[in-house]
Amino acid sequence: MVADVKSALKEFSALLGEEHLTTDAATCSTCAVDGKVPRLIVYPSTAEEVAAVLKLAADSGFALIPFRNRTKLDIGNPPERYDMGLSLKGMNNVWHYEPADLTISVEPGLKLKELQHLVARDRLWLPLDPAGDGQASLGGIVAANASGPLRHAYGSPRDMVLGMKIATVQGKIIKTGGRVVKNVAGYDLGKLLIGSYGTLGVIVEVSLKLFPLPGRRETFILQPGNLGIARDLRRRILESPLSPLRMVLLVASAGTKLRVDAPRAFDSSRLEMCIDAGGSDSMLMRIRTMLEGIAKELAVPFESCNAQDAENTWVHASDFRRWIGEGHPQAIVLKICLPISASEQFLSMAQQEAENAKARMAAMSLLGVGIVYVAVLDSLGAADGEHLTRRLKHSAENLGGVLIVEQCPLELKMRLDVWGEPKDDYEIMRKLKMAWDSRRTLAPGRMIGRI
Amino acid sequence: MKSPPLIRELVRATNTEAVLWRAEDLLLYEYDALSVMRQPEAVVFPTTTEEVVRVVGIAAQQGVSVIPRGAGTGLSGGATVAERGILIALSRMNKIVEIDLENQRARVQPGVVNLDLSRAVEDAGYYFAPDPSSQKACTLGGNVAENSGGPHTLAYGVTTHHALGLEIVLSDGDVIHTGAKFWDRPGYDLTGVVVGSEGTLGIVTEITVRLCRLPEAVKTLLAIFDRVLDATRTVAAITARGITPAALEMMDGFTLRAVEAATGAGYPIDSAAVLLIEVEGLREAVEEQAQAIEAVCRENSAREVRCARSEEERALLWKGRKNAFGALGRIAPNYYVQDGVIPRTRLPEMLEFTAEVEKRYALRIGNIFHAGDGNLHPLIMFDARDRSECERVVRAARDLIAKCVEMGGSITGEHGVGVEKNELMPLIFSEDDLEMQRRIKGVFNPSGLFNPGKVLPTGKMCGELRIQIGAGA
Amino acid sequence: MNAAEEKHPVAATQAAEAPQWEHYSKCIHCGLCLNACPTYRLLGVEMDSPRGRIYQMIQVEQGRLRLGKPYAHHMDLCLNCRACETACPSGVEYGRLVEAARSEIERAYRRPWAERWARKFFFDYLLPSRRRLEMAGNVLRMFQRSGLEKALLTSGVLKIMPGRMDAVARLAPRMEKPFFTDWLGRVIPASGGRRYRVAFFAGCIANLAFARLNEATVRLLARNGCEVVIPKAQGCCGALHVHAGLRDTARQLAVANITAFAREGVDAIITNTAGCGAVLKEYPILFERADREWHEPAKGFSARVKDVTEFLASIDFCQDFAPVKARATYQDPCHLLHAQRIRSAPRKLLAAIPGLDLVELKEAEICCGSAGIYNVVQNEMAERLLAAKMRRIDETGADMILTANPGCLLQLRAGVARSTQNQRRVLHVVELLDEAGRKQELT
Structure with a gap:
């Protein structure tokens, strides 16, 4: 941080008004990232203010991290510097909502739950269920390209963003894309911001594509005896015309008791495959019949869930990363991205590794997507934790995928690059970062290669 | 020599x-x-x-x-x-390098023809979803460059949703590999930036794409209207009913008379407009959606709603649609096709405006829309040997695009900017926006080696369409 | 003395038959034809694509491109398979354009002497004369039967010959004695009641090399209630001449045929050869710019021309077939599919044969490389196309390959002969229908 903090603070204050910033230590400590506590939190309420804050921060040599509800702040390498937090909780406007066009434009602070509530009255939704139980804001969801089990049918925010406005450290507001569903004018800068974790600019408005809500829903639970059978089930379902909305496999070490309200799979060594289907009565009937048929052929127990169990299952599956973390502050939560075919094999390796390390684990696998979340529940200590993580990373890479450490104790985090090693496209990423944020004002050091 | x-x-x-x-x-x-x-x-x-x-x-x-x-x-x-x-x-780099069905992926060289990829995997029940009308000839490298769409992108998205990884040769000769066969590789989404960059950032030499499962059932409906307005209203009414068809296309009477003359697909030549609607998925879903769509069409005064009874009939209807540009090419020696996008609820208004433009410049305009997406392809007919007509064509096109922008839309939905519309970019982008785009280009292609004079405005003909209309045949 | 030798009073014309604006201006250079074009698929260059060829024609017309060797080369390399016409959304009549371009080349471009001599011998001396063809056929047959051919082919002598003599020699058709020429002038009664009276167009080389196929065709027609007239004065259709740009000779041959068939009151003029059928149906085009007085008679003639599969599929054809236990696949002859737009007729006929497992061939719409005499004059390209075709055929697992054109039969048989599964049968659809029908009659 530059020497002249006081005059900078004055300028922020002049810019936003006293009431829109705080230096209160208690407040600042709630916004700590990986142990680093900011000196200042600002609460801009317009896009122009965000842009001005960014410029001022850059000019003052401050490092800044944007956030709203802090549901994903633990993802990323420890920040190299962190002087101020930029809270977007004052930006919750819906600028444009046209149900017949299936589009909506919102400010980044709006929570997913609020948006869903707004559009549900027109029987629409934004089919995303990332961790955070609806508390995550749209700005954060887009900046992290955060998704959950619904990704199976609907994809990730990347597939739903039509356009956005971005505040840059140059103090500009940049427009990219638009409000229409098809648009190829100019470079798709929005793609760069999606999944950039606030390291390039701050999203100040995002336009999204909405979808019609499915008529009825039903959740089915299948219990494959082992991962081999789970793989056969997955193959059969993906090759069938069934198109479930969500399909996850829940795995936990024997004797793992996570929480009273946890889905059943996490209470035992049983595998549970949960499938969420949507549509009309006749569609659900057909899906049930087909699933039952497949289950029978593979001798897998099959049942249809009651509404409350279903709700409970999906809330936990979507929020896996967060609620595991809450219950086990020392847990290591890993996200493994794999070719679809490798999920079960990786899970089996993970079970073995956890057993070797004498640690309990729980996992949630998006079977049709190839994304697996693994949580190592017991505190291992930094050295053992690192050893286990590296073993699993090695397994993931051998299967043609990558491993990302999404959450872990700080001392372990200091020993790793949570994103893994940069590859041959890193140099371009680094140059892009410099093109957008040459003074490294935005979340310095947090992205891949400590960019 | x-x-x-x-x-x-x-x-x-x-x-x-x-x-x-x-x-x-x-x-x-x-x-x-x-x-x-x-x-x-x-x-x-x-x-x-x-x-x-x-x-x-x-x-x-x-x-x-x-x-x-x-x-x-x-x-x-x-x-x-x-x-x-x-x-x-890149026409000779046309090998399908790998087909990996279990992972729903294929790795291809850029010269592979779009439809050839779908043909190669159709027996196994898969296809590549983006289906531009030129799909029987256009290459996947070109699709990546232009972020190509097509009728079925309404439900399945455009190329950027299906290209997951790229091998790119940069201007300094470095070869980089963006994205991956799997989702969510850490780092910035370079694939997402290069798709649609029209060959200005690097030369793509290999593409990893997603393959989609062919649907169990498909139903193709043809809704026939006596008034264009009714057809355009029906479009928003269908989506308002919670139905997302796989494709929702519109052709006006002028166009479909030409299409009918060319293909004999059975389009009603005495109607004012038709909607070509396709629903796909689970048998039950298709059946119900088709019924619901038929009802919506009738509520909006459709004269008749037909359903293709066989794969041949369906193929014929699509042949008519996919060959529509060419069919209009039979009517006049030349045509100029526009590619504006508007919010789909503004379709009725846009069509009225198009009719006005037609009158204003004494031109014939055929209307072909990816109506579900709000992506318009008005085709302006002309004879390149008539210089005054050429001028009117350019002015009419410019008016149509300006209207799209005014309605909150875009200057191009799928055809790209290229040399045609780069001087129109300031219509939708501020100097700041464009400056950021220049910076992106500067990162990938600092020396400006690749495809200069495209996408970004050169400033030479500010606000002008740059098409050299009617050159050649 | 036969048809063409009668020297019908057609004025030799040097009138320019260059590509016309009204035809080439339909091309909107959209490029949808590219991947349908066999030469573009192999070479990947614009010059050897339909769009590029049309563009070259326009540039020649506008004086931006010289009518020289490169231009002639790209036009020659075209198979004139007309797959681009099927692909074209704008209805460009590419065949008409390339034929006009070749006619212009013939007039304005001087080919090397050896090529000139060979073309003159084949197109002007051999093809138009039944007598000379028969002589040549007899010589070739003696050569084939004497073992000399086999010796030559196995000796490897041809391999050291210039050009591609070895590959070309393997394409020579078997001469089938007795020649079909004996049937010319006969009228074959319908078996059962007479429902139609049709004329059979027997072709030129087909009379010698496909005598059995011609007989089968006539038998099949008779079995379907046709009284079959085989006019004696008919001759070569002129297709190869039209393709080569030799329109004056083609017109002479056309006039001879129009005259020969005009005498017969028939419901249809039937051919089993797609290449002949295409040009017979397009005789009127030949008389648009020259010898206009023949335009109307040509239209009357062409309106009656039917491919044998087209004709049979359009009538209530006899479906009494013995079962054929085979896995078969069908290759569309280009001039049936693209020039005559006949796709479903042969499939409909084949579907009527019990037991026949017909597997659709991928890329059946792409030329096999035969293309008239293309496999002789552009042998290298033809061989590459054939190799690609054989790979696709292998994929089907078919033990029987069907097509509906003698030229394709020769090419595919050459492909099968050199393959590992060289026992696979290659048949004209008519041959299989005739065989299955006759077998049924015997049981």
């Missing part, structure tokens, strides 16, 4: 069969499907990434630009030469 030094170097980097340089051959590389531009210094046909790297190196050293070209079916001039340069024609 002895070849110039540049050519000898290019031959050394590849082989004699891989370089065209004689005047009579270069003549054939001055056009694409839009327009006629200038001739390249040479055309090189690499077959490997290494050859591309060598050619790029020579170009950089000699200070000539490099323009990638697939099949040359683009409609914005992207694969033509705007400034002095050599063309890298």
